[in-house]
Amino acid sequence: MGRWEADAQGRLRQAALELFTERGYEQTTVAEIAERAGVTERTFFRYFADKREVLFDRSNALQNAVVSSIEAADPPQSPLEAVVEALASAGELLEGGRDSSRLRTAAIAATPSLQERELLKLFTLAAAAAEALHAKGVPDPTARLAAESGVSIFRVGFERWIADDADETLARSIRAVFAELKALT
């Protein structure tokens, strides 16, 4: 993928998030997103299957990174540590994008069907993480519990990260929440 194309994808994403914020998700068309990004609708569909995918295409990349990271984890780690570390390092995909993560979160929160989709993606992420733990010999319900708890930690860490004005990374925020969970139990 050339530099110009990468820019087109980034511009499309930015244009979509701006329009969702200004007009609402339902009221925004693909044609309007393409127009604001200065590309054709055809170019839009080269990068995204549909309007919703602008918000969710990174979920798949995140999930793949998490699964790879659990597969590569050293066995002495506890299953929950492996999941939390996998999520913290996969979160690097989102670092540097705190402003767009904020816009994305606001757009999703404002639209119930998007909220349901986001929850399903997180549920699928937890199921994939549990599957990766199984493959390393972690039995159920330990694997499910570690995966579910890890995703809860990720969610709370993510929320804290986007709410925060300080120069905090997502990875550090996730690890801080994990430390809090340890204190809570």
Add this chain to the structure above:
Amino acid sequence: MGRWEADAQGRLRQAALELFTERGYEQTTVAEIAERAGVTERTFFRYFADKREVLFDRSNALQNAVVSSIEAADPPQSPLEAVVEALASAGELLEGGRDSSRLRTAAIAATPSLQERELLKLFTLAAAAAEALHAKGVPDPTARLAAESGVSIFRVGFERWIADDADETLARSIRAVFAELKALT
């Protein structure tokens, strides 16, 4: 509510779960549910707003029980303990209904729109639990984390309970999963 009416609601629920299992959720009509339960469609709508509510009306009762229980909890408990205990005791609403909980879970798993709805209900449950903790002076992100982790524990405990053939209660299953999380962290 008289005994006969209570029976009608129970029969409608049972008839609906059987039909969802036999034919699938989408392929089942309210008329068919009413017919199998031996009541009129009008009676169906006295108990349930629509077909989907047969599966979800107890979620609200569960949430109310959890919130009341957190409100009544003694302060020396940790926030996570308060949430887990609230979920374990609210789970009494489901005790004795393991067979119908199994049918319900299978129907939801087979239909993506129901799965999204279930996840939204659990997300709302966690948000309500966090709100109840806030009201008791627990700050964020501790409140969010305790609520999210508590609901994860509930989910895993619930799954173990319906998968289990032994004479285990839901409350005991939830507490056992909590003990495992403590060991994991």
